[in-house]
Amino acid sequence: MTEPLYRAEQLTRRYRNGGTEVLALDNVDLTIEPGRRLGIVGExxxxxxxxxxxxxxLDRPTSGRIWFEGTEITSLPERRLGFLRAAVQMVFQDPRSSLNPRMRVGDIITEPLRSRLVRRQLPGGVDHATRLAEVLEAVDLPADSGGRYPHEFSGGQRQRIAIARALAPKPEILIADEPVSALxxxxxxxxxxxxxxxxAAQGLTLIVVSHDLMVVRHLCDQLAVMRAGRIVEQGDTETVYTRxxxxxxxxxxxxxxxxxxxx
Amino acid sequence: MSLLEVRDLRVSFGRRKIEAVRGVDFEIAEGQRLGVIGESGSGKTVTALALMGLLPDNATATGSVRLRGNEIIGAPEVALARLRGDAVSMVFQEPMTALDPTMRVGRQVAEVLRLHQGAESGPARDRVVSMLAEVGLTDPTRIADAYPHQLSGGQRQRVVLAMALINSPDLVVCDEPTTALDVTVQALVLQKLDEVLTASGAACLFISHDLAVVSQVCDRVLVMLDGEVVEAGTVAELFTDATHPYTRGLVATARLELTRPGQRLPTVEDFYAPEARLGERA
Incomplete structure (x- = not known):
């Protein structure tokens, strides 16, 4: 049997909020096979x-373990997580807050390539200008966008910039947290x-988080429904959707x- | 005479007089609910602010907005303040910014009542608690004593709704009231809005970019594009007989469920090309 891309066992995460403790994640087990498209829905x-x-x-569990391609990532120090940083990229909900307004779009998109951790994982001599041109084309933005600032773009275009940045280091996995809720x-x-x-074109594994079941149904072939820190239902998207x-x-x-x- | 009559409303901003609203006409009868859809920048919110008399100082409005025959455009602030919260009230997108974080929400709702009806605090509190119950908040006395940060997004938005409705206004303007909420909470807030509007008989101007959301509350819809109303009709008419290609595009994008998962979704550009829009603007 091949190793799944992700394997998580008994993940629990507690936050301290003032004096009260919040149980955000309660004993969650999860496996993700490569090439799948998993949707996670819940309020x-x-x-x-x-x-x-x-x-x-980006955060560590209070207890529980996660393996990425067979390597346990929950026990590794940050300086040894370079392979994960290069392989997993995220797109966030609101491109107004996830893009630095003072940076030019070209610098925003190539920033992951300049990270010391990520750089070591990439094949030598990735030309930033070439990669910038490639990803701008992939997300259908004008080739001269690199020299402009985020505020010069509309909401939908800004989300394309965020997607281009995520694609720059050629990740295997794209995690999108409410990618269209602010649009x-x-x-x-x-x-x-x-x-x-x-x-489809880049053979990515996709994880989409959304409160909107229609969005997840459209993008994903697998679905996990979460409530109060637990996965309450999991399965093939069409099955969960119809039954x-x-x-x-x-x-x-x-x-x-x-x-x-x-x- | 209609409750609200808007005639050739134009709003421009700044020294260069950039027009955000370019000649809008519509009417709302007593108790009627009108939806306005359009994308960001189409002029929906500016139209709403104009009829509340809430435009910023750098805006110039011309044309006419009459509420119960009273002209809003150019009216002095004193007269507008009397109308707002009494004859017309507003629900904004983000309840956290509409509420004062340092004040218990019950007092904030009571403030509206005291300003316009000069109610005493004791009886006002009873009215506030019953209004909070009316918008579907269970345990309204506890909610009244809570600060905004202690409430969930859906509870906050219903507090704002209670504030907007407590003086039984003739018209409630809702600007994207559920856009910041989860789908489940959105469904609940829309249902409560529908109930309280029916109970009070108030008219409503409901702004959203989401046709599906608008159709939960309104029967008639205006479609705005680049500061103009390009189409008006019932929700059913927009579906079957949309005349403007932009409307047909909006209708198509609003229905994700009609496309098989993974297949290409229709976009507005399939119906209405941006080149044509740029040409129009030039």
């Missing part, structure tokens, strides 16, 4: 963002199409606003 506070932050190595519905379709195309196994999933499905024409 605010269900632990979905905490889970992906742990997978990306207009009219722009949402473009960014979703872009993600679908990129994942939800828990009342909670049914409630999430019922909450999707549908166009109402009666009355």
């Amino acid at each position: 605010s506070g269900s632990g979905k963002s905490t889970l992906v932050r742990l997978l990306a190595g 207009d519905v009219s722009v949402r379709a473009q960014v979703l199409n872009l993600l679908t195309d990129l994942v 939800p196994g828990t009342d909670y999933t049914r409630a999430l499905l019922a909450a999707i606003p549908r166009i109402r024409t009666a009355g």
Whole structure:
């Protein structure tokens, strides 16, 4: 049997918030096979963002372990996580806060390539200008975008910049945390199409976090439903979507606003 | 006479007089609910601010906005302050910025009541608690004594809704009231909004970029594009007989469920090319 891309065992994460303790993640087990597209859905506070932050190595679990391609990452010090930083890239919800307004787009996109940790993992002599041109083309932004600043772009274009930055170090895994929630519905379709195309063209493994089941259904072939720090339902997206196994999933499905024409 | 009459409303900003709203006309009758959809920058919010008399100082508004026959454009601040919160009220996108973080929410709701009706604190509190219950908050006395940061996003937005409705206004302006909320909470807030509007008989101007959300509350919809109303009609009409290509694009992008997962989604550009828009602007 081949080793899964990610294997997580009994992940628990507690936060201290003032005097109270919050159990954000409660004994979660998870396996992700390479090339899959996993959607994680749930309401605010269900632990979905905490889970992906742990997978990306941006945070450490209170207890539990994570293996990435067979290597345990939960016990490694930051200086030895370079391979993970190069292989896993993230796109966040709001490109207004995830892009530095004082940096030119070209510098933003090539920044991961300049990281000491990531640089060592990349094949020697990656030309930054060439890679910049490649990823700008991949996300369908004008070739001269590199010299401009984020505020000169619209919301949808800024999310493309964030995606281009994530693609720059040629990652194996793309983690998108609410990638279209801050965007207009009219722009949402473009960014979703872009993600679908990129994942197919570059053979990426995709992890999408969203409170919107329709977005996840469109992008992902596997689905995990989270509530209060636990995965309450997991499986093939179409199965969960058409035959939800828990009342909670049914409630999430019922909450999707549908166009109402009666009355 | 309609409750609200907007005639040739134009709003421009700054010294260069850049027009954000370019000649908008519409009416809202008593108790009617009108949705406004369009993307960021289409002029929806500026239109709403103009009819509340809340435009920033660097904005110039021309044309006419009449609420119950009272002209809003150019009216003195004193007259506007009397109308706001009483005849017309507003629910904003982000409840955390609409609420004062240092004040218990019950007092904030009571403030609206005291300003406009001169109510005493004791009876005002009873009204506040019953209003909080009306917007679907369980345990309203506890909520009234809480500070905004102690409440969830959905609870905060319902507090703002209670504030907007407590003086039984004729018109409630909602600007993206559920955009910052989770889908489940959004469904609940929309349902409560629908209930309280029905109960009070207030008219509503509901702004959103999401046609599906607008259709939960409104029957009639205006479509705004680059500061102009390009289409108006019922939700059903927009679906079957949209005349403007941009509207057809919006309708297509609003329905993710019609596309098979993984297949290409229709975009607005499939219907309405940006080249044509640039040409129009030039």
